[in-house]
Amino acid sequence: MTTASNNPSEDLPWWRGTSPLPGEDELSVRKQRAEDWFRGLRDRICADFEGLERSCTLEHPQTARIEPSTFKRTAWDRPQGGGGVMSVMKGRVFEKVGVNISVVSGEFSPEFAKTIPGADENPAFYAAGISLVAHMQSPLVPAVHMNTRMIITTKGWFGGGADLTPMRPRDADTQHFHQTLQDTCDAQHPDFYPAFKEWCDRYFFLPHRNEPRGVGGIFYDYLDTGEWEADFAFTQAIGEAFRKAYVPLVEQHYNTPWTDEDRQHQLQRRGRYVEFNLLHDRGTLFGLKTGGNVEAILMSLPPAVGWD
Amino acid sequence: MTTASNNPSEDLPWWRGTSPLPGEDELSVRKQRAEDWFRGLRDRICADFEGLERSCTLEHPQTARIEPSTFKRTAWDRPQGGGGVMSVMKGRVFEKVGVNISVVSGEFSPEFAKTIPGADENPAFYAAGISLVAHMQSPLVPAVHMNTRMIITTKGWFGGGADLTPMRPRDADTQHFHQTLQDTCDAQHPDFYPAFKEWCDRYFFLPHRNEPRGVGGIFYDYLDTGEWEADFAFTQAIGEAFRKAYVPLVEQHYNTPWTDEDRQHQLQRRGRYVEFNLLHDRGTLFGLKTGGNVEAILMSLPPAVGWD
Numbered sequence: 138m139t140t141a142s143n144n145p146s147e148d149l150p151w152w153r154g155t156s157p158l159p160g161e162d163e164l165s166v167r168k169q170r171a172e173d174w175f176r177g178l179r180d181r182i183c184a185d186f187e188g189l190e191r192s193c194t195l196e197h198p199q200t201a202r203i204e205p206s207t208f209k210r211t212a213w214d215r216p217q218g219g220g221g222v223m224s225v226m227k228g229r230v231f232e233k234v235g236v237n238i239s240v241v242s243g244e245f246s247p248e249f250a251k252t253i254p255g256a257d258e259n260p261a262f263y264a265a266g267i268s269l270v271a272h273m274q275s276p277l278v279p280a281v282h283m284n285t286r287m288i289i290t291t292k293g294w295f296g297g298g299a300d301l302t303p304m305r306p307r308d309a310d311t312q313h314f315h316q317t318l319q320d321t322c323d324a325q326h327p328d329f330y331p332a333f334k335e336w337c338d339r340y341f342f343l344p345h346r347n348e349p350r351g352v353g354g355i356f357y358d359y360l361d362t363g364e365w366e367a368d369f370a371f372t373q374a375i376g377e378a379f380r381k382a383y384v385p386l387v388e389q390h391y392n393t394p395w396t397d398e399d400r401q402h403q404l405q406r407r408g409r410y411v412e413f414n415l416l417h418d419r420g421t422l423f424g425l426k427t428g429g430n431v432e433a434i435l436m437s438l439p440p441a442v443g444w445d
Numbered sequence: 446m447t448t449a450s451n452n453p454s455e456d457l458p459w460w461r462g463t464s465p466l467p468g469e470d471e472l473s474v475r476k477q478r479a480e481d482w483f484r485g486l487r488d489r490i491c492a493d494f495e496g497l498e499r500s501c502t503l504e505h506p507q508t509a510r511i512e513p514s515t516f517k518r519t520a521w522d523r524p525q526g527g528g529g530v531m532s533v534m535k536g537r538v539f540e541k542v543g544v545n546i547s548v549v550s551g552e553f554s555p556e557f558a559k560t561i562p563g564a565d566e567n568p569a570f571y572a573a574g575i576s577l578v579a580h581m582q583s584p585l586v587p588a589v590h591m592n593t594r595m596i597i598t599t600k601g602w603f604g605g606g607a608d609l610t611p612m613r614p615r616d617a618d619t620q621h622f623h624q625t626l627q628d629t630c631d632a633q634h635p636d637f638y639p640a641f642k643e644w645c646d647r648y649f650f651l652p653h654r655n656e657p658r659g660v661g662g663i664f665y666d667y668l669d670t671g672e673w674e675a676d677f678a679f680t681q682a683i684g685e686a687f688r689k690a691y692v693p694l695v696e697q698h699y700n701t702p703w704t705d706e707d708r709q710h711q712l713q714r715r716g717r718y719v720e721f722n723l724l725h726d727r728g729t730l731f732g733l734k735t736g737g738n739v740e741a742i743l744m745s746l747p748p749a750v751g752w753d
Contacts, residue, residue, distance in 0.1 A: 233752075345733040408746065415723035416733065425653040425724065435752065438716065444541075444746035 150332060154361040155254065155292050164289070167365065168240075168265065171287040174369075175238050175267040178285075178376045182236060182269065183208045183224055185384050190228045195392045199400065200274050203229040208236070213430045217243040223433050227440065230278075230391050234271040235436035239264070245290075249423070254359060255292030263289040266297075267376070268420075270437040271383075272410075276403035277390040279303035279310060280351070280410065282437070283379045284420075285372050293365070295372045296358035299379045300337055301386075302351030302410060304403045310386050311352045317382035318355050318375070325371045326362075333357040343413055350413045354382075404443035411442055458640060462669040463562065463600050472597070475673065476548075476573065479595040482677075483546050483575040486593075486684045490544055490577065491516045491532055493692050498536045503700045507708065508582050511537040516544070521738045525551040531741050535748065538586075538699050542579040543744035547572070553598075557731070562667060563600030571597040574605075575684070576728075578745040579691075584711035585698045587611035587618060588659070588718065590745070591687045592728075593680045601673070603680040604666035607687045608645055609694075610659030610718060612711045618694050619660045625690035626663050626683070633679045641665040651721055658721045662690075712751035719750055 158164060190205035206228030214220040221239030242263045250256040266286025273280060285297030301314045315334070322330035337356035342349050355375070360368050414421050414437055424434040466472060498513035514536030522528040529547030550571045558564040574594025581588060593605030609622045623642070630638035645664035650657050663683070668676050722729050722745055732742040 345739050404749070411719060411750075412723060412743075415720060416730075422724075431653050435720075438752035440751055440753070441712070442719075442750045442752075443748055444743065444750075445748070 150328070152326070152328065152362045153359045154363050156361050156363045156365070158289070158291065158293055159365075164293075167287075167293075167369075168263065168289075171369065172240055172265050174373060174376075175265060175285070178373075179222075179224065179236050179238050179267055182380060183226075185380055186226060186231060186234060186271075189230050189384070189387050189391065190226070192388075193230045193391050195275075195394065197275075197394055200229040203274075205229060206231070211432075213433055215239075215241050215243075215428075215430060217241075217428065219243070221430070221433060223436055225436065228274075230274060230387065232272050232274040233440040234269070236267065236269045237433050237436060238267045239433070241265075253290060254294070255290035259291050261290065268437075269379075272407065272439045273387070273391075275391055275393070276304045276395050276399035277393050278387050279314075280407075280439075281383050283376070283383075285376055287369075287372070292361065294359045294361040295368050296360060297372055297375055298333065298337055298354060298356035299375065299382065300341055300351055300354035300356070301383075302406070304406045305399070306352055310389070313385065314352070314354060314382045317378050321374045321378040322355065325367070325374065329357070329371075330355070341413065343409060343417065345416070346409065346412070348409070350409060401443070404441060405445060407439040407442045408444045411438055414438065458636070460634070460636065460670045461667045462671050464669050464671045464673070466597070466599065466601055467673075472601075475595075475601075475677075476571065476597070479677065480548055480573050482681060482684075483573060483593070486681075487530075487532065487544050487546050487575055490688060491534075493688055494534060494539060494542060494579075497538050497692070497695050497699065498534070500696075501538045501699045503583075503702065505583075505702055508537040511582075513537060514539070519740075521741055523547075523549050523551075523736075523738060525549075525736065527551075529738070529741060531744055533744065536582075538582060538695065540580050540582040541748040542577070544575065544577045545741050545744060546575045547741070549573075561598060562602070563598035567599050569598065576745075577687075580715065580747045581695070581699075583699055583701070584612045584703050584707035585701050586695050587622075588715075588747075589691050591684075591691075593684055595677075595680070600669065602667045602669040603676050604668060605680055605683055606641065606645055606662060606664035607683065607690065608649055608659055608662035608664070609691075610714070612714045613707070614660055618697070621693065622660070622662060622690045625686050629682045629686035630663065633675070633682065637665070637679075638663070649721065651717060651725065653724070654717065654720070656717070658717060709751070712749060713753060715747040715750045716752045719746055722746065 187207050206226050208224040208226040211223045212220065219241035221237055224236040226234050244260040245253060245256050245262055250260040256262060264286060266284065268284040271281050280302040283299040287295050299318065303310060319330045322333060333355035337353045340356050341351060341353060362368055421434055495515050514534050516532040516534040519531045527549035529545055532544040534542050552568040553561055553564050553570055558568040564570060572594060574592065576592040579589050588610040591607040595603050607626060611618060627638045630641060641663035645661045648664050649659060649661060670676055729742055
């Protein structure tokens, strides 16, 4: 836990610091540790999700002919530097789930650099992270999104979060998801959960519909308390909390039959998801406008969608 | 036909003029004539399309249980001034077709006003028009878009166009569509077709996919040759040409059975349509960001879509 001593401005919260970077050797160690950890989290999540494919016992017309599936991995390169691996599974529980890990580097455009801490002096950046979106066969199982990342410019920080998009929200599910994330945040610092929950609610909102994308979760960025080990540990804890927050919700509902009306409702709700991702999501828009890997960026789009 | 005498700049084509507006009385007459004409075109197109619903004889599993449909009309108001009428039909030939007419007025935001001819001096605007998007049950029948409009700021002009999005392009269809529009343009001025075809190709393009949205058509804006009657007549001619360009394509293919593979391909191609409309279409983005009628603006989105 840190004090407010490295607060760069009265307007910014204490945890949004601008610590000096360590030397090159230590920086390399940090990058390697983060990359290894994102990769390991990817493996654990994929194992969780493949296990759910196998343990589902529901016989339903929509999925009866689909065998329990496994992730297919595809590596991609970014011409400007770096690349990643997409892991995609299309199965009987997960209609489409993508887990992308990436390590990219390059230079921000001058215009974009102005908006990024530490990039105004030097546009060079490094970014490593994991990003996950799951669209479920069952309209009774919530869709989910999780992302954590480490960014380095002339400054360095962590960002991430997880949020839930139920088609038919249930209080107990929402409560479990929020509580799991809150417990993880509270264990780190009491300021985190209120700030990161509010940020999530503000971010995952469709102004043109005047409605939230889902029931929220947490969202954080620019996390630099001055104690890199603690910040990395927090980001790791959020990644693990995601598994505890989400997997039980799948297990609770994946064997419950749904109706055609549930399915139609799900397809319409997914339309809102598409609207958010293509109209508002800054990661999507930034990626597409800067020549990112289109397949990896748009991996988040649902396999089947409808607009009335 | 006009000469280049009112060319406002060496950089702009001769037909992109900045004629003075007439007095209030004449302006009211012009508005009324345009509004009446957009409404009449809407009625003729709806009658065409309802006729196609009735004349289709195909028995296909996807549509066998759907009766020939008719348009349902819904009026909407815009809080800032004006409103419109959406006409939507979901049928056995047209999976979803929307025809929207609107007459709106208000003031552009200062930032937006800078980009609009004649609005820098005074942000007040008037816009009347018709907009149509058709998504077809059959993957063998092209989707289509048509729009024409009259705008008045301290200047006045017409804009519009029509473009075709086949799922499985056929040269004869593309040729018929283009030729019908070209004949109409050529009858007005030989400069029009090359300029408006190129504008369409440039506009309906997905840079992140490096692919066109469809096979094009024409797109024009800021049409002010100095002869209002001629410009109005041209916009009317394009509206009528749209009917001649599109209806025969439906008749040619709507009784041909399609495969599940055709359908899957159609759903994926519609994903590109959504990407264009939410990421790039300036009408959609402007409408959503300025508090337009969400249902009318997003009427263009397909009823069923897929992303692999």
